[in-house]
Amino acid sequence: MLENDTLSSVLYIDLSKNEFWIEKKPELFEKHLGGTGVAIQLLHENCPKGCNAFAPENPIIFAVGPLTGLFPLASKTVAMFKSPHTGNLGESHCGGRSAIAIRMAGYGVIVIKGSSATPIYLSIQDKKVFFRDASTLWGMENCFTVGRIIRENEPGSGLRTIMRIGGAGEKLVSYACVTTETYRHFGRLGLGAVFGSKKLKAVVISGKRSLPVRDMNQYRKLYDDIYQSAVTSSVMKKYHDLGTAENVLPLNELGGLPTRNLETAKFESASKLSGEVFAEQYLGRRLACSHCPVGCIHIAALREPYGDEPYFYKTSMISYDYEPIYALGSMLGISDAEGFLKLMEQVEIRGLDVMSTGVVLAWATEAQKRGIISEKETMGINLRWGNYNAYMEAVRCIIEQPNEFYKALAHGVEQAASQYGGADFALSFGGNEMPGYHTGPGAHLGVLIGSRHSHLDNAGYSIDQKILLTKQISSEELAKMLLDEERWRQILSSLVICFFARSIFAPDIVSKALQVVGFDFQPEDLHKIGEEIHREKYKFKIREGFSLDTLHAPKRIFETPSPVSNFDEKFILDAIAYVKKELLLE
Numbered sequence: 001m002l003e004n005d006t007l008s009s010v011l012y013i014d015l016s017k018n019e020f021w022i023e024k025k026p027e028l029f030e031k032h033l034g035g036t037g038v039a040i041q042l043l044h045e046n047c048p049k050g051c052n053a054f055a056p057e058n059p060i061i062f063a064v065g066p067l068t069g070l071f072p073l074a075s076k077t078v079a080m081f082k083s084p085h086t087g088n089l090g091e092s093h094c095g096g097r098s099a100i101a102i103r104m105a106g107y108g109v110i111v112i113k114g115s116s117a118t119p120i121y122l123s124i125q126d127k128k129v130f131f132r133d134a135s136t137l138w139g140m141e142n143c144f145t146v147g148r149i150i151r152e153n154e155p156g157s158g159l160r161t162i163m164r165i166g167g168a169g170e171k172l173v174s175y176a177c178v179t180t181e182t183y184r185h186f187g188r189l190g191l192g193a194v195f196g197s198k199k200l201k202a203v204v205i206s207g208k209r210s211l212p213v214r215d216m217n218q219y220r221k222l223y224d225d226i227y228q229s230a231v232t233s234s235v236m237k238k239y240h241d242l243g244t245a246e247n248v249l250p251l252n253e254l255g256g257l258p259t260r261n262l263e264t265a266k267f268e269s270a271s272k273l274s275g276e277v278f279a280e281q282y283l284g285r286r287l288a289c290s291h292c293p294v295g296c297i298h299i300a301a302l303r304e305p306y307g308d309e310p311y312f313y314k315t316s317m318i319s320y321d322y323e324p325i326y327a328l329g330s331m332l333g334i335s336d337a338e339g340f341l342k343l344m345e346q347v348e349i350r351g352l353d354v355m356s357t358g359v360v361l362a363w364a365t366e367a368q369k370r371g372i373i374s375e376k377e378t379m380g381i382n383l384r385w386g387n388y389n390a391y392m393e394a395v396r397c398i399i400e401q402p403n404e405f406y407k408a409l410a411h412g413v414e415q416a417a418s419q420y421g422g423a424d425f426a427l428s429f430g431g432n433e434m435p436g437y438h439t440g441p442g443a444h445l446g447v448l449i450g451s452r453h454s455h456l457d458n459a460g461y462s463i464d465q466k467i468l469l470t471k472q473i474s475s476e477e478l479a480k481m482l483l484d485e486e487r488w489r490q491i492l493s494s495l496v497i498c499f500f501a502r503s504i505f506a507p508d509i510v511s512k513a514l515q516v517v518g519f520d521f522q523p524e525d526l527h528k529i530g531e532e533i534h535r536e537k538y539k540f541k542i543r544e545g546f547s548l549d550t551l552h553a554p555k556r557i558f559e560t561p562s563p564v565s566n567f568d569e570k571f572i573l574d575a576i577a578y579v580k581k582e583l584l585l586e
């Protein structure tokens with residue numbers, strides 16, 4: 001790497017002692033690139049084996065990469081921690097201004113250790129770290145209000161990131177998220193709860209500097225090529241125009257849109273929640289993460305009467321995407337677009353992961369319908385498909401946890417099913433709630449074996465749609481395809497490139513971009529590094545008790561027809577056995 005690049009600076013912060021220090025670690029980046037690659041090394045090093053996810057010893061690691069700030073779409077930050085939700089690897093990616101702010105403050109990684117005795121927020125301004133009292137912010141449920149207050153008191157307007165938690169993180173809901181500006185989130189696996197356990201309400205980061213490149217001419221030429229690909233690509237146009245919500249109708253048409261806790265995969269009211277409907281009737285603005293020319297973030301403007309006065313209205317700005325529409329729309333049988341937006345707003349402001357919340361509520365609804373639980377457990381709330389008012393009340397209860405039932409729901413669907421029954425329809429994969437794809441074995445196996453149990457680990461849903469619809473493949477072939485994809489994605493997430501730009505950042509382009517910043521790796525070297533990073537992540541999972549031997553898929557996915565239905569439990573188990581052999585875990 002280039003000598004004068006501040007990327008190799010690692011900022012350590014100890015919340016227990018109110019101390020911070022900086023260490024230079026160029027070898028870490030030279031070997032593992034940045035982002036995921038560097039973060040997993042630091043997680044192994046800083047997280048003691050078997051530590052409780054809520055113990056002060058559980059570190060929070062934020063990592064960016066060498067391309068951050070220099071190339072468009074290298075705009076994500078990787079967060080790593082031990083997950084309170086699955087009990088093993090916690091990894092979550094977020095855009096907004098988070099990555100640029102960390103890089104501009106002069107760091108490649110920030111490691112937060114320890115735990116504060118009283119509520120606190122961190123203000124990181126270049127080389128300085130301030131430990132601010134957050135007593136007046138603690139108890140504030142709405143994470144957007146928290147952001148608004150902090151921005152009045154901290155410098156760096158326009159450059160800074162403000163990562164913060166809402167009520168869910170404070171109350172240690174194991175799938176609480178961390179929200180940044182521009183409606184982006186470290187959504188999955190409970191980073192918000194780890195913040196809460198450390199009494200850390202927010203982290204503000206800002207800075208300003210120039211970044212070095214090896215050859216300015218080469219840099220400019222490559223920059224222009226990548227930029228042009230981004231603004232002329234039809235895939236990117238799709239993300240800009242309708243956003244991921246464009247997928248609602250095609251997936252429904254295909255029969256892959258999970259509906260009413262996956263009782264079916266076709267939603268009769270999908271046309272009322274389509275990307276087209278939201279764009280035509282509600283789209284208030286589009287936003288982009290820093291240094292992204294695409295702008296895929298879609299925000300709805302919901303206007304409602306305010307008070308009794310005539311002509312008085314409250315306008316709420318609410319983000320929407322495919323996954324929230326699935327989780328809080330079709331999965332809960334909600335066909336009213338405004339009802340969906342109102343529920344979405346409640347989940348968003350309190351800082352819950354939207355996918356886990358939707359799946360948890362869907363399980364609870366089916367459990368109530370089947371008589372496994374009653375209004376005694378729900379405290380009088382009648383959970384019924386489509387009843388968004390009841391769901392809004394249930395969201396409040398999940399955060400407040402007034403009884404054992406809501407305490408269980410606050411720990412996810414697997415926990416709830418282990419206490420109350422209904423495991424066959426508890427849509428949990430490796431302890432994480434399912435994403436919105438019932439396209440076939442690729443989607444489900446991908447989430448099951450993915451190191452984060454996320455659809456973004458290896459995009460199995462896209463294999464289903466592109467290959468399996470026309471061709472039959474064996475469980476081994478499918479597992480190999482998923483592993484290959486996930487290994488390459490380790491390179492993208494180590495360079496913190498938005499996965500939406502994965503077709504632009506092909507191996508030869510990545511290799512050229514790395515040369516500009518002083519890293520000499522050929523595509524074949526990158527493939528090897530990706531494989532190593534993936535193995536390291538699995539090593540951490542297994543170290544913390546994860547086992548492929550006990551991994552299983554919920555029965556419901558085999559019962560509900562999907563577009564590719566020629567798979568059964570044996571197919572999934574055979575594929576898992578192959579993964580085990582490939583990862584040398586036997």
Ligand code: SF4
Binds near residue numbers: 293296297498499
């Ligand atoms: S495509 Fe969307 S998610 Fe990706 S960097 Fe751009 S705005 Fe952010």
